[in-house]
Amino acid sequence: MVRISNSLTGDKDPFEPLEEGKVRMYVCGLTPYTDIHAGHARTYVAFDIVRRWLEHKGYDVIHVQNITDVEDKIFDHAAEEGVNPLQLAREEHAKAEALFDTLRLQRAHHWPKVSDHIQHIIETNQAIIENGHAYEAEGNVYFDVDSFESYGKLSNMDPDQLIEEHRDVEGEGKQDPRDFALWKSAKPDEPSWSSPWGEGRPGWHIECSVMATTIMGPRIDIHGGGRDLKFPHHENEVAQSEAATGKEPFTKYWMHTGFVTVGGEKMSKSLGNFVTAREVLEKHRPEAVRLLIAQTHYQSPIDFSWDALKDAERSLDGLMVPLERIHDATPKEGEQSHDEALLEAIEAAKSEITDAMDDDFDTPQAVASMHTLSRRINQYLDDHQPTKAVVKAIETFYAFIDDVFAIVPEERTVDGLEPELVDLLLHVRERAREEGAFELADEIRDGLETIGINVEDTSEGPVWRAA
C-alpha cells in the first residue's frame, strides 16, 4: 500500500485512487518564456519517479501537464523581444520538451495549452458565475472568495487574515481584495479572445482547473507542483474547480515538492540565482542529475552546487560498477552453493526499495539499499565467477531500478572508434607489460585516456570503456 504526504490533510494518507487501478495525475507545468532552471527539473523528475513507481505497482496512470502559454510574463517577455507571444511560448515549450527527453522524463499523456482551451475556460467561468461564486466587473470576471466557505483549506490560510494582508491589492471593479481574476479584459497589443464579457483572456489559475477537469473529470487523484504554488495558485484552483463542478474534493492528494536552493536560498528567476537545466545537462549525465534529486526526499530542499553534482556522478559510477563487471565477465553454467546468499540479498534489496517507495516515495532510503546491494554484489564478484542465474538476477535488478528511477546510464561510446583497434592496442600493451616495458605500457594507457578511453587492469586482463 502506497502512502502519500497529502498537503490537503497534512497527513501521510493511504493512497486509494478514486477509481480502482487508475490514477489521474496532474502536474503543474510551465509558463514557457525562457529557459527552465534546475528547480523546474527537480519537480518534474520527482513526479516522473512518482509516476514510474505507481506504474510499477500496476496502476494505469494518466499524466497531464499543462502549458500555460497565455500569461503576463510571456506577454512582457515577448514585448521586450519584439516577438509574437504565442510563438515565443511554442518555441520555449519545444526547447523544454527536448530537455525533458534528455532528462529521461516520461512524456505526459497530455500537454494541454491554455490557448486551446479558451472556450472551456469561458464555459467554466460562466458555471462559476451561475453557481454564485464569481461576478463580472468592467469586462473582468472575479472569483468571489467570500462566497466560498472553505477557502484557505489547502494552504491553511485564514481568509479573514487575508483581507487585512491584501487591503491594497488592486483590480478593476474588485469587490474584495482577496478576489482573483478568472477573466481579464483585453489590453492593447496583447492576445485576446472574445467572451460574454468582451474581449479578454483568462486569469492565471483558472487554466489548471479547466484543463484538469476537461481531460480527467471533476475529481482527480494527485495534483502536484512546487511548494511555491500552494498559495495562491493551488488554493485558487481548489476554489474554482469545486465552485464550478460542485464536487469535492477536486483533488484527493495534493503533493508539493521542495525547492532547489542555492546557499540555502530559493533558486528563482526573480532572484537571478538560477542555473538552467540546459547548463546542468551539458556538464552532467542525466542519470547523475536524477540520482542527485533522488538522494533527497521530494519534499525537502536540495541545495544546488556543482560539487554536489560531481559527488552524484561519482556515486552513480559506484552504483553501476556491478553491472559493468558482469558485462565484462564470462558467466558459467550450473549452480553454486554460494549463489543462494547473493540471490537472497537481491530479493531483500528489492523488497527494501519497495517498502521505501511505498512510504511516501522515500527515494533516499531506496538509493541507500541500492548501494548496500552494490557492495554485496562486488564482494561476490571479487570471490566468484558468476553463474548465468546470478548474472540474470543482477541484470533484472538493474532493469528494475532503471524502470523506476531511470538512473542506469547507456554504456558510453566514443564516436568513430573501432573497438578492434583498441583491443589490438591493449594486446600489444599486455605484451609490453609481460616484458616489463612499463614505460611503453603507460604511454599506451595515457594515450588512450586522452582520446576518452579508460583502461583498467584486472585479474581477468585489461578492460576498457569510454570515459
Next chain:
RNA sequence: GCAGGGGUAGCCAAGUGGUUAGGCAGCGGACUGCAGAUCCGCGAACGCGAGUUCGAAUCUCGCCCCCUGCUCCA
C-alpha cells in the same frame, strides 16, 4: 505577525523509544609494476536546556537558529 518545513559526523542525507542507515570526502590495510576499480577496517552525529523513561536523535515543555509561503514563482 500568521502559517508550514527544518537544524543528524568535514559535506550531503535516511531514520519517530533499545538493533551498522547510505553516499561523497578522509585515514589505515589487502590487491596491483604503477594507476584505477574492488574489498576489509577506522574515526566521527543527532541545535541548546530541562523533563518523562530502565533506556531519548526519536516523546513532553521551554529556548535559539535557518528556510519557505502570506497574490511573480517548479
